[in-house]
Amino acid sequence: MAVTAIQDVRDVLAAYPELADVAVLTHVQEPAGEVLVAYVVPSGPGLDLAALHKYVRKTLPGGAVPAAIITVDSIPLDAGGTPQPQALPAPDLRGLLPYRSPETPRQEALCTIFAEVLSRTRCGVDDDFFIMGGESIDAMLIASRVGPEVGLEISMNELFDAPTVAELDELLDRLSTNGG
Incomplete structure (x- = not known):
């Protein structure tokens, strides 16, 4: 740094x-x-x-x-x-993970949405919405942008249950398999 x-x-x-x-x-x-x-x-x-x-x-x-x-x-x-x-006291940073790049176009789109809404320079597929400081209003914004971007609607609560791009991507797979 x-x-x-x-x-x-x-x-x-x-x-x-x-x-x-x-x-x-x-x-x-x-x-x-x-x-x-x-x-x-x-x-x-x-x-x-x-x-x-x-x-x-x-x-x-x-x-x-x-x-x-x-x-x-x-x-x-x-x-x-x-x-x-x-x-000084040592920080507890156990929740931080190394950056992992998106592997599919949908993951790339989701990472972009997370980064833009949470004002981050980038977001990896394992970065956690809550650890990045996400709040309810941010979840609503992300949920509202995911639908038009990937063609599947999600709720704020679904984002809370799948707070990383990797987990959200898996949820979207399940939703598309089950007919959305």
Whole structure:
């Protein structure tokens, strides 16, 4: 991850009014690889993490959105003023998977729909709607776009039950076999 990208993410988070301090670091998490993790110090009690996540997803391009935002009491710094990653809590990134490319035209179309609706630079077939920050309104938008794109209608609840492109593709196979 480029240093300027890390600084850009840090600047976006630092502009959030409920934060007193911010550090953005890269972590290597197998099998996902290198990801951004943000450590934030609230400026007061009652930080709304859901609102912060929403702000970050709306402000940053998908690839720059941190994989995790962790609240801490302070950002430990070394003598040079650089955050000390070893002094910060390790993020729990178990839900992240490596990128897997779409293998069929329908999977390609579904990946494009997921990426566009969730404001991501790309979406792999195993990327989970919920882990990518999907909410009910996003599910409605995806469901409304899938029908015209692939010729089979799905409901928001079906997307909740099949939250990855791979699972949704399998569901669409079943629906087409059963007559839609």
